[in-house]
Amino acid sequence: MSYATVTAATAAAVCAPPQPVVPSATPPAPSPAPGQPRERDRGSWLRFSPAQPLFRARAAQRLAVLAYHGITDPASFGAQLDRLRRLATPVSVPDVERALAEGRPLPPRSVLVTFDDPDRTVLRHALPELVARRIPAAAFVIAELVGTEKPFWWHEAAFLARHGGRARLLPRGADPARVLALLKAMPDPDRRRSLAELRVSAHRRPPAQEQLRPEDLRVLREADVAVGNHTLGHPSLRRCDEATVHAEIAGAHRVLTRWLGEAPTAFAYPDGGFDERADAVLRQLGYRLGFLSDHRLGPRLPAHPLRISRLQVDSTTSTRRFDTILSGLEPAVQRLLGAQA
Numbered sequence: 541m542s543y544a545t546v547t548a549a550t551a552a553a554v555c556a557p558p559q560p561v562v563p564s565a566t567p568p569a570p571s572p573a574p575g576q577p578r579e580r581d582r583g584s585w586l587r588f589s590p591a592q593p594l595f596r597a598r599a600a601q602r603l604a605v606l607a608y609h610g611i612t613d614p615a616s617f618g619a620q621l622d623r624l625r626r627l628a629t630p631v632s633v634p635d636v637e638r639a640l641a642e643g644r645p646l647p648p649r650s651v652l653v654t655f656d657d658p659d660r661t662v663l664r665h666a667l668p669e670l671v672a673r674r675i676p677a678a679a680f681v682i683a684e685l686v687g688t689e690k691p692f693w694w695h696e697a698a699f700l701a702r703h704g705g706r707a708r709l710l711p712r713g714a715d716p717a718r719v720l721a722l723l724k725a726m727p728d729p730d731r732r733r734s735l736a737e738l739r740v741s742a743h744r745r746p747p748a749q750e751q752l753r754p755e756d757l758r759v760l761r762e763a764d765v766a767v768g769n770h771t772l773g774h775p776s777l778r779r780c781d782e783a784t785v786h787a788e789i790a791g792a793h794r795v796l797t798r799w800l801g802e803a804p805t806a807f808a809y810p811d812g813g814f815d816e817r818a819d820a821v822l823r824q825l826g827y828r829l830g831f832l833s834d835h836r837l838g839p840r841l842p843a844h845p846l847r848i849s850r851l852q853v854d855s856t857t858s859t860r861r862f863d864t865i866l867s868g869l870e871p872a873v874q875r876l877l878g879a880q881a
Contacts, residue, residue, distance in 0.1 A: 586869050587860035595867040602837035603636075604628065604866055605652045607808075607850040614665040617855040620862055621673050624651055627866065632676035633766035633806050636842070637828045645840035651866070653677040654831065654850065656770060656808055657692060659749065663756050665855075671763050679760055680770035680808035680831070681752060683792035686799070689748035693774065694720055697735060699746040705738035724811065728780040754799040761800060768806035769793055769827075777815040785817045793825050805829065807846075819846050835871045 586592065611617050624630055628651040639646045653670070655662050658679040670677055685692070691699070698716035706712055709730055710719055723731050739745075757767045771777070771788040772795075780788065789807070797803045805828045809818065812833020822830055823846070830846030838849040851865050864870040 585860075586864040586873060589864075589869065592864060592867060592869055595864075595869040595872070599837060599867045600648045601840060602868065603646055603650050603652070603840050603842065603848075604837055604868075605654060605831060605848060605850040606853050606866075607812075607831070607833055608653070608655045608662075608666070608853055608855065609657055610659045611661045611665040611855045613855040614669060616857070617666060618669040618672075619859065620853070620855070620857070621653075621669055621675055623859065623862065623866075624653070624675065625673055627863075630675045632764060633678050633768070633829060635676075636848075637805065639841060640828065640845055643841070648840070650840055654808065655679045656833070657682055657774065658752060660752060660756075663752060663760065667760065667763055667765065670765065674764075676764040676766075678766040678768055678806055679757075680768040680806070681757065681796070682770050682772070682774045683795045684772045685751045686757070686795075687753050688751050690751065691746050691749040693735060694723075695749065696746045697723055697738060699744075700738040700742040703742045703744040705742035707734035707737035707741070709734050710738075724776055724779075726779065728775045728784060731775070731779065757796075757799055766806060767796065767800060767804060768808060768829075769796060769804045770808050771810050774810045776811045776813065777809065777818050778811075778813055782817050785815065786821050789818060789821045790825065807831070809833070812850075814847055822846055835874065837868045837871075 608617075628649045629647045631646055631650045631652050633652070635646065635650075636652060653675060654677060655666065658666075658681060662679060666677075682692070690696075697705075697720060701710075701714065701716040701719040709726065710722055714722070723734060726734065761767050769789065769792045772791045773788065775784070775788060777785050777788065793804065803826065805826065807818075807822055807827050807829070808831040809815065814830075814832055819830070828845060829848060831848050831850050833852060834849050835852050836849035837851065842848050851868075851871060853862065853865055857865070861870060
C-alpha cells in the first residue's frame with residue numbers, strides 16, 4: 541500500500557463514526573528481553589503524514605493508556621516521559637476511578653502509564669524517571685513470580701526450545717517464535733504439560749531472572765505507582781477453563797492484598813484479551829478497572845471500566861513513532877494494513 545493511500549485512508553478515518561472496541565485476538569508482542577537489539581523504527585515516517593495533526597487533535601479528547609513491559613533504555617524512557625509532560629496530562633489509577641465514580645470525563649490529553657509483567661528494571665530504571673517528573677503509573681504483577689528468581693514462562697520456553705527441548709504437541713526443531721505461538725494457542729492444560737516436557741528434555745536450564753519482591757511492591761505504591769493484578773501465572777485466560785480463570789484472578793488477589801495491606805482495584809488481562817468469565821470474577825472481587833492490550837485510544841470517560849483500551853509502547857520506541865502512537869495514527873494504520881492483508 542502506497543504512502544498516499546495510507547495517509548488518505550487514515551485521514552478519512554478521523555471523520556468516520558466511532559466503532560465499538562473489539563479486543564485484538566493477537567495483541568502486539570511484549571517488549572524484547574534485555575540484551576535484544578533495539579526495535580526497528582517502523583512507522584516513524586507517519587510523523588510527517590498530513591493525517592498526524594488531525595489525529596493529534598482527535599486524541600486530545602481521548603484517553604491514552606500506555607502499556608510498557610521491562611525498561612531496557614532508561615534514557616529513551618525518560619525522553620518519552622518528557623514528551624508526555626509537554627504534550628499530555630498524566631493521570632493516575634485513582635484519577636480514572638474518581639472520574640468514573642463522579643461521571644465526569646478526565647481532562648483533555650489524559651495519559652496513564654502502565655507496566656505489564658514488571659521486572660526489576662521497572663524498579664531500577666522506570667521508577668526514578670517517573671518520580672523525577674511526578675508522573676503516576678500502574679504496575680500489573682504476576683503474583684506467583686514475586687519474590688522468586690523464576691523467568692517469565694515465555695522466556696523460559698524460548699530458551700528451552702533453543703537448547704533441545706521437545707514436547708509431544710510441538711513440532712521437533714521448531715524455532716522459538718513458532719514454539720511460543722503454538723504454546724499461546726493451546727488450551728492451558730496442554731500449555732502447562734508442554735512446558736513440563738520442555739523442561740525435562742532440554743540440555744540446559746534457563747538462567748535465573750530476579751523478580752520484584754513483596755517489599756518492592758510497597759515501594760512502588762508509595763511512589764504513586766498503583767500495583768494491580770495480572771493473575772498468578774500469566775496464562776491466556778481465554779484458553780483456561782472457568783475454574784482456572786477464577787483461581788488465577790482470585791489467587792493473585794489474595795496474595796496481593798496480603799502484601800499490600802489493601803485490595804488491588806485494577807487488573808490487566810494476560811495477553812491483553814477480554815474474557816467474559818474473568819469480567820464476572822473481577823466484578824465479584826470489587827475491581828474498578830480492567831485493561832486490554834488492543835493498541836487503541838479510549839474515551840476520556842470509559843464506557844466499559846473493565847475493558848479499557850491501551851497502546852503498546854516500549855522504552856526503545858523512537859520519538860517520532862512515540863508521537864504517532866500517542867495520537868492514534870500508528871495504531872489506525874496498523875489496523876488498516878491488517879485489514880488489507
